[in-house]
Amino acid sequence: MKILISGGGIGGLTAALCFLHHGAEVTVLEQAPKLGEVGAGIQIPPNAMKVFAALGLDAALAETAFQPLSIEARMGRSGLELFHIPLAEHAVKRWGAPYLHIHRTDYIAVLAAALRAQSPDALQLGGEVAGYCQTEEAVEVRLADGRRITGDALIGADGIHSPVREQMLGAEKPIFTGNIAWRAVVPMAALGAHAPRPTACAWMGPGKHCVTYRLRRGTLANFVGVVERDDWTTESWTERGTREEALADFADWHPTITRLLGEADTLYRWALFDRAPLPRWVDGRVALLGDAAHPMLPFMAQGAAMAVEDAWVVAREVTQKTSPARGLEAYQHLRQTRASRVQAGSRANAKTFHKRTRLGQLATYGPMWLAGKFAPMAVHKRQNPIYGHDVTRLDK
C-alpha cells in the first residue's frame, strides 16, 4: 500500500512513521525547501508519548527535551502560587508515559531522522501540493510544479490553511478570538536569578496569561504569552513583534516574565483564530489529520498531541481494513468525537486563564488554590481522560 502525505509537520511526519510501522510505503510532500526551524517550544503530553514509545522514539525525544518536575499556576503580577503539584514521576505512574517540553526544531529533527533512517527517499522537500483527484482504484496528487504522484490514499496533514481541506470542504471562515500569542526562547544562562523554575508554569492575569517552561535539557527557557488584543490578525510561525510591545503587554508582571522578555532576541507573535469542528474529515481515499482536521486554540497544549494520536489511528485502520476508504471512514469515526471535545476544552480554558474582575478571580482561582493545597491529585485526576488515553492499546 502506498500512502501520500501532504505536509511534513509534526502530524505528517508522525503519520509517515506510523504507516511505515504498520507496513505501508509512504511519500511525504512538504512545501518548504527545508524543514522548519521554528523558534518555539512545545509540550509533549503522555498521550502523545505513548505513540512515540510504540514507534521506539520516546528515548530520542526525551534525550533532547526537558522533563518538568511539577505543574504550577501563579498570579502574573505578584507571583503568588495558586498551586504547585509534582508531575515528573506522577505522569509516568498515573498516565503511563512522561510529560516532556521540547524545542520544535528538535522535535521535527527527531521525527525526520527516524523517517530518513527507515525510508531514505520518503520525505520530499519543496513539494507543494496543489490538489488531488481520485478514482475507485487510486488517488492522484497534483503538485504546484506540475508533477503528479499516485497512491492508494492521501493524508492531508498540511496545517491550518490546508489546501487538501479547502478542496474537500471549500473555503473556511475562521473567527478571530481577539487574542494574540507571543513566543520567545531565551538561554537560561541569560536569566540569572529570574530564570523560570523547572516546571510547567501558567501565569494568570486580567485579559492575559502566559506559560513558562524549560527546553533542551534545561538550557533554554520558553515563553508563550496570550494577550487579548485585536489590532493585529496574522497566523504565522515567523511573524515578529518588538520587545517593547511585548514588554508593554506584560508591564508590571513578575520579574521572571519581564526579564525573559527583556532578554529575548526575537519575539514572534501569532493571532489566534477559532474554528468550529468540521462536518467530516474524509472524502473517499482522502483524509485530513492534525490541524487540517481539527485546528484548536493552544490552551490545553494538545494540538500536536491530537495530530500524533490521529497518526497512529489512521495508519492502523487503513492498513488493517479491507480497503483504504473503509480504513479512513473508521479513522474518522474513532477520532472525531475526541478531537472535537479537546477543541471545545481548549476554547473554554481561555476564559479560565483571563479572569478580569476580583469576584471572577476569586471564584476561579480560589478553588484552584484549595485543590492544590488539600487535594493535589484531584488536579491530576481531571487530566485522566486526556493524558491517560492510549491509542496504541488496541495493537498491544
Ligand SMILES: Cc1cc2nc3c(=O)[nH]c(=O)nc-3n(C[C@H](O)[C@H](O)[C@H](O)COP(=O)(O)OP(=O)(O)OC[C@H]3O[C@@H](n4cnc5c(N)ncnc54)[C@H](O)[C@@H]3O)c2cc1C
Ligand atoms: C502558540 C502555540 C502554542 C502551541 N503549543 C502546543 C503544545 O504545547 N502542545 C501541543 O500539542 N500543541 C501545541 N500547539 C498546537 C500545535 O502547534 C499544532 O497543533 C501542530 O503544530 C499541528 O501539527 P500539523 O502537523 O497538523 O500542522 P503544521 O505543524 O501546521 O504542519 C503542516 C505542514 O504542512 C506544510 N504544508 C502546508 N501547505 C502545504 C502544501 N500545499 N503542500 C505541502 N506541504 C504543505 C507546512 O509547511 C507544514 O510543514 C500550539 C500552537 C500554538 C499556535
